[in-house]
Structure formats: C-alpha cells, structure tokens
Amino acid sequence: MxxxxxxxxxxxxxxxxxxxxxxxxxxxxxxxxxxxxxxxxxxxxxxxxxxxxxxxxxxxxxxxxxxxxxxxxxxxxxxxxxxxxxxxxxxxxxxxxxxxxEGHVPPAFRVQVDLLRDHGRLIEIGDYDNERRAELGLPAIHEQPAEVAEILKVSGTIALGAAAPAPAEDDAK
Ligand code: SF4
Ligand code: SF4
Incomplete structure (x- = not known):
C-alpha cells in the first residue's frame, strides 16, 4: 500500500x-x-x-x-x-x-552504451563477418569506435555505461 x-x-x-x-x-x-x-x-x-x-x-x-x-x-x-x-x-x-x-538506467541500456563505446555500433563486426560480406560482394565494415566514443562523451551518454555507478536494485524491477 x-x-x-x-x-x-x-x-x-x-x-x-x-x-x-x-x-x-x-x-x-x-x-x-x-x-x-x-x-x-x-x-x-x-x-x-x-x-x-x-x-x-x-x-x-x-x-x-x-x-x-x-x-x-x-x-x-x-x-x-x-x-x-x-x-x-x-x-x-x-x-x-x-x-x-535520477540514476534510473536499465542494465540493458548500460550494456548498449558500452558496446557503442567499444565498437562504434551495437554489434561487434569481426573478421568472419567481413569475410562473409566479401563472399557476397559487399564492402567490409570497419568499426569506428573513436568517433562514436567522442559523441558519447560530448553528449554525456558515456557516463551511463556499465562502468558508471551501478543502478539501485529497484531499477531492475
Ligand atoms: S488517456 Fe491517453 S489518449 Fe486519452 S487523453 Fe490521456 S494521453 Fe490522451
Ligand atoms: S506508448 Fe505505445 S503507442 Fe505510444 S508510442 Fe509508445 S509504443 Fe507506440
């Protein structure tokens, strides 16, 4: 109540x-x-x-x-x-x-911020992906984390990553 x-x-x-x-x-x-x-x-x-x-x-x-x-x-x-x-x-x-x-950020969003910071996108592009793309005649995708990390930094979004203070337990409700 x-x-x-x-x-x-x-x-x-x-x-x-x-x-x-x-x-x-x-x-x-x-x-x-x-x-x-x-x-x-x-x-x-x-x-x-x-x-x-x-x-x-x-x-x-x-x-x-x-x-x-x-x-x-x-x-x-x-x-x-x-x-x-x-x-x-x-x-x-x-x-x-x-x-x-007020510090209520769902854990899934924190993980997404970290992925953007580390890879410049929400999925990691590895050699396998680019080999498959080459087989299909598609250009390789190169990760550009530095540019995206700068945007995250300037916008303040980077502070929402998992490296930032963990959310309170209630946040996961
Ligand atoms: S209940 Fe939804 S649709 Fe109806 S007035 Fe409120 S916001 Fe608008
Ligand atoms: S509240 Fe529902 S209908 Fe409204 S924008 Fe969000 S998903 Fe669409």
Whole structure:
C-alpha cells in the first residue's frame, strides 16, 4: 500500500517543465493511447494511460524506477490518436530523461552504451563477418569506435555505461 506521504505532488509539474512533457495535464484518462499501443498487445503490463495516471497522482519513484517506461517503441500510434493532444511519445521521453538524471538506467541500456563505446555500433563486426560480406560482394565494415566514443562523451551518454555507478536494485524491477 502506498501512503499519501510517499506521493510527490510536484512530479506532474516536473514533467510538464521537461521538454516533451508540456501537455501532461491535458490527459483525461480516456485510454485511447493504451488501446492503440502495439506494446500493449505483447504485454498487458504496459499501459501509457496508466503511466500518465501514476505520474499525475505523484507516484514518482514507482514511475521512474519501473521498467515499463522503457518499453515504449516510439511508434507514435498513441500520439496521433490522443483526443487531448497529450503527445504521449514525447511525454514518455521526458519521463525517461528525468529517470536517467535520477540514476534510473536499465542494465540493458548500460550494456548498449558500452558496446557503442567499444565498437562504434551495437554489434561487434569481426573478421568472419567481413569475410562473409566479401563472399557476397559487399564492402567490409570497419568499426569506428573513436568517433562514436567522442559523441558519447560530448553528449554525456558515456557516463551511463556499465562502468558508471551501478543502478539501485529497484531499477531492475
Ligand atoms: S489518449 Fe490522451 S487523453 Fe486519452 S488517456 Fe491517453 S494521453 Fe490521456
Ligand atoms: S508510442 Fe509508445 S506508448 Fe505510444 S503507442 Fe507506440 S509504443 Fe505505445
């Protein structure tokens, strides 16, 4: 059970002040977004309407530490159908940005940052891959980790890698 003292009434304003989150207060909980969502078809744990409702109620820690904000595939189906122009896809990005700032980064994303840093891409390209490409008449792919690592560094993303402080246990929920 959640005590009222655990609620953060300022959370909705924090989201509304984050780029992409400006329209959160327009939601009237119709559920059109959830009915439009392809992720919802795969898992009924996921509901954009529920995420917005929880955020409006001030369930800050529950929203930021949950894995379901990371399940959005940014398909924009909800965005196009919302009668209140809540712009849910951007709204979820705003919540993700707040989550990252507060140290809630899913382990899978940390691994991806490390792969980008080390290989310049999300999969390692080895000699075998390039030999197969040569057999197929395709040009070799060369990893360029230095350039990508620089982008990660300049954007601050590199700090989210697994080498950065580990997330709290709750983050993996
Ligand atoms: S479709 Fe729009 S108004 Fe309806 S629940 Fe989703 S965000 Fe709220
Ligand atoms: S943008 Fe995200 S929340 Fe909206 S319908 Fe697509 S997967 Fe679902």
């Amino acid at each position: 959640i005590e009222s003292t655990q609620l953060d009434p300022n959370f909705k304003d924090e989201i509304a002040n984050e780029p992409g989150g400006e329209h959160i207060l327009s939601c009237f909980t119709c559920g059109t977004c959830t009915a439009s969502c392809p992720v919802r078809v795969v898992t009924d744990r996921y509901s954009p309407r529920k995420i917005i409702r929880m955020a409006l109620l001030g369930l800050k820690e529950e929203v930021l530490s949950s894995d379901f904000i990371w399940l959005c595939s940014a398909c924009y189906s909800c965005h196009e159908r919302c009668p209140q122009d809540v712009r849910i896809t951007e709204l979820i990005n705003a919540i993700k940005n707040i989550a990252v700032r």
